[in-house]
Amino acid sequence: MLKFALLGFLLRQSMTGYDLAAAIRSSINFVWPAQLSQIYRTLGQLENDGLVVSEVVPQQGRPDRRVYSATDAGRQAFDGWLGELVTELDPVRTPFLVRFFFSGTRAPEEMVTQLRVLRDLHLRQRDQLAHELPGYIAEFAAANTTDDRDPLIWDAVRRAGEMHAQTWLDWIDETIARLEDAAGKAQPR
Amino acid sequence: MLKFALLGFLLRQSMTGYDLAAAIRSSINFVWPAQLSQIYRTLGQLENDGLVVSEVVPQQGRPDRRVYSATDAGRQAFDGWLGELVTELDPVRTPFLVRFFFSGTRAPEEMVTQLRVLRDLHLRQRDQLAHELPGYIAEFAAANTTDDRDPLIWDAVRRAGEMHAQTWLDWIDETIARLEDAAGKAQPR
DNA sequence: TACGCCATGTAACGGGTTACATGATTCA
DNA sequence: TGAATCATGTAACCCGTTACATGGCGTA
Numbered sequence: 001m002l003k004f005a006l007l008g009f010l011l012r013q014s015m016t017g018y019d020l021a022a023a024i025r026s027s028i029n030f031v032w033p034a035q036l037s038q039i040y041r042t043l044g045q046l047e048n049d050g051l052v053v054s055e056v057v058p059q060q061g062r063p064d065r066r067v068y069s070a071t072d073a074g075r076q077a078f079d080g081w082l083g084e085l086v087t088e089l090d091p092v093r094t095p096f097l098v099r100f101f102f103s104g105t106r107a108p109e110e111m112v113t114q115l116r117v118l119r120d121l122h123l124r125q126r127d128q129l130a131h132e133l134p135g136y137i138a139e140f141a142a143a144n145t146t147d148d149r150d151p152l153i154w155d156a157v158r159r160a161g162e163m164h165a166q167t168w169l170d171w172i173d174e175t176i177a178r179l180e181d182a183a184g185k186a187q188p189r
Numbered sequence: 190m191l192k193f194a195l196l197g198f199l200l201r202q203s204m205t206g207y208d209l210a211a212a213i214r215s216s217i218n219f220v221w222p223a224q225l226s227q228i229y230r231t232l233g234q235l236e237n238d239g240l241v242v243s244e245v246v247p248q249q250g251r252p253d254r255r256v257y258s259a260t261d262a263g264r265q266a267f268d269g270w271l272g273e274l275v276t277e278l279d280p281v282r283t284p285f286l287v288r289f290f291f292s293g294t295r296a297p298e299e300m301v302t303q304l305r306v307l308r309d310l311h312l313r314q315r316d317q318l319a320h321e322l323p324g325y326i327a328e329f330a331a332a333n334t335t336d337d338r339d340p341l342i343w344d345a346v347r348r349a350g351e352m353h354a355q356t357w358l359d360w361i362d363e364t365i366a367r368l369e370d371a372a373g374k375a376q377p378r
Numbered sequence: 379t380a381c382g383c384c385a386t387g388t389a390a391c392g393g394g395t396t397a398c399a400t401g402a403t404t405c406a
Numbered sequence: 407t408g409a410a411t412c413a414t415g416t417a418a419c420c421c422g423t424t425a426c427a428t429g430g431c432g433t434a
Contacts (some may be wrong), residue, residue: 001284002421005251008291018385031286038422040387061430085303086285089310092353093394094220095190095279101217101346102197102271104339108190114274121278138201149242150293156364157290163397167356182341191393207413227394229415250402252413282422 002034002042003051007070007078010052013143014069019044026136030161043068051077079117108183112176119172119174127164133158191223192240196259196267199241202332204259206232215325216343219318219350232257240266268281297372301365308361315354322347 009015009023017039024034046052051074057065070078096118103111137154198204206228213223235241240263246254249336259267285307292300326343 001282001287005287005291005365016385017387028287028290031281031283031290033280035423036385037387037389037424042421044387059385062383063387063429065385078291079294082288082291085306086288087306087310089307089314090284091222092220092281092283093190094281094349096275097346097349098190098194098217099271099275101220101343102267103270104314104342106271108338117274117276118278121276125278148375149297149371152367153293154290156360156367157286159363160283160286160360163356164353167352171345171349171352174348174374178341178345182338186337205413206415207411224395224413226396226417231393233415240434248413251411252401254413367421 001032002038003046004078005032006039006042006046006068007051007074010068010070012079013077014067015063016067018065020068022095023140026140028157030125030133031157032057046074050074079134108179112179115172115176115179121168122165122168125160125168129162129165131156133161190221191227192235193267193270193282194221194259195228195231195235196221196240196263199257199259200264200267203256204275205254207254209257212329215329217346219322220346235263239263297368301368304361304365304368308358309355311354311361315351315358318347318351318354322350 005024005028006020009020015023017036020039020043021034021036024032024039043052043054047054047068050071052068052070054066054068057067059065100111134155137151137158141151141154194213194217195209198209198272202254204212206225209227209228209232210223213221213228224287232243236257239260241257241259242253243257246256248254289300297324323344326340330340
């Protein structure tokens with residue numbers, strides 16, 4: 001997966017592994033984060049497969065830059081991937097919900113505390129996606145001379161994140177209410 | 190992660206790897222699916238670590254059953270895990286959104302077609318979570334003599350899935366509208 | 379003086395996925 | 407007759423995570 005993301009960025013603009021990490025951070029980080037170590041390794045694989053080539057650009061006072069560019073083969077691989085119609089849902093692994101599923105033996109107050117902590121995190125996430133990410137995206141769009149439709153699409157991706165964060169907030173509120181309601185009925189007054 | 194889920198099931202009732210696969214399918218499958226091969230391997234690890242023990246129960250006409258039970262050490266490990274307060278959001282990797290992010294070069298109709306296919310899948314998913322899963326959960330609850338709070342909790346987990354599926358539907362509708370709106374403005378009439 | 383940025387990687391580990399292998403019973 | 411169910415596993419692979427290693431420059 002990361003392979004195609006890197007290819008996608010490199011097709012717009014040649015850059016280093018370090019730059020790619022920054023590009024990811026200011027765009028798809030919330031749907032596909034990546035460590036530098038993995039980026040470097042994946043670039044090595046792409047180069048082995050002939051989908052990218054690299055050129056070392058000497059620098060003084062700091063490490064030389066290794067600038068990667070996508071090849072024709074890289075563009076073909078990327079276009080092939082983009083062209084695939086997705087006909088199955090990817091399983092969404094949600095560790096917290098597994099944990100929650102087994103929490104029946106825990107004190108209800110403990111569960112509510114946990115939910116409030118998560119609420120904070122999702123709230124921050126939602127606000128970041130709603131207020132900070134648009135700025136990053138605008139910068140990114142300005143830096144990458146882009147297609148007309150890109151800003152719309154990037155904003156749609158951002159919206160998906162925002163909406164899901166909001167859904168978590170709604171779910172948490174609903175769930176806390178149900179837990180408190182059940183606790184109230186168990187020991188009335 | 191699977192390790193703890195297996196432990197969680199085994200603490201309620203001893204069973205085989207095959208049974209565990211069925212238990213997962215009728216409960217947390219949509220947040221944490223697992224292949225049989227992985228279940229067997231993980232059970233092996235758990236047994237190595239002394240968190241479960243197994244006993245072979247001979248059968249005729251079919252393979253012997255290897256029934257696993259959680260040990261005291263298993264219960265302690267599980268309780269320790271359950272007791273941890275989660276203070277960070279797990280990154281949610283969404284391959285489709287990565288793909289979508291890079292789709293600016295694709296024909297808008299192609300994107301809309303893709304979104305409609307996904308809409309169908311999420312709709313089916315939502316309906317399963319809203320209508321079929323409650324039945325499975327009820328069966329599962331009946332089979333496992335349970336704590337009072339379990340049904341509420343299990344239903345909350347189910348609700349999370351349902352709400353997120355609904356959010357996908359909303360996002361897709363919104364996104365199709367925006368794409369069509371943009372296409373309409375690009376070539377008016 | 380200390381921290382963050384720039385810039386490169388390697389190595390080991392963990393855990394989820396896919397493929398392979400076997401075989402009787404039951405039900406449509 | 408053929409597909410689904412019961413029931414066990416092994417082996418290889420892929421890829422994301424974590425830890426380790428290095429080091430100058432600019433800024434607070």
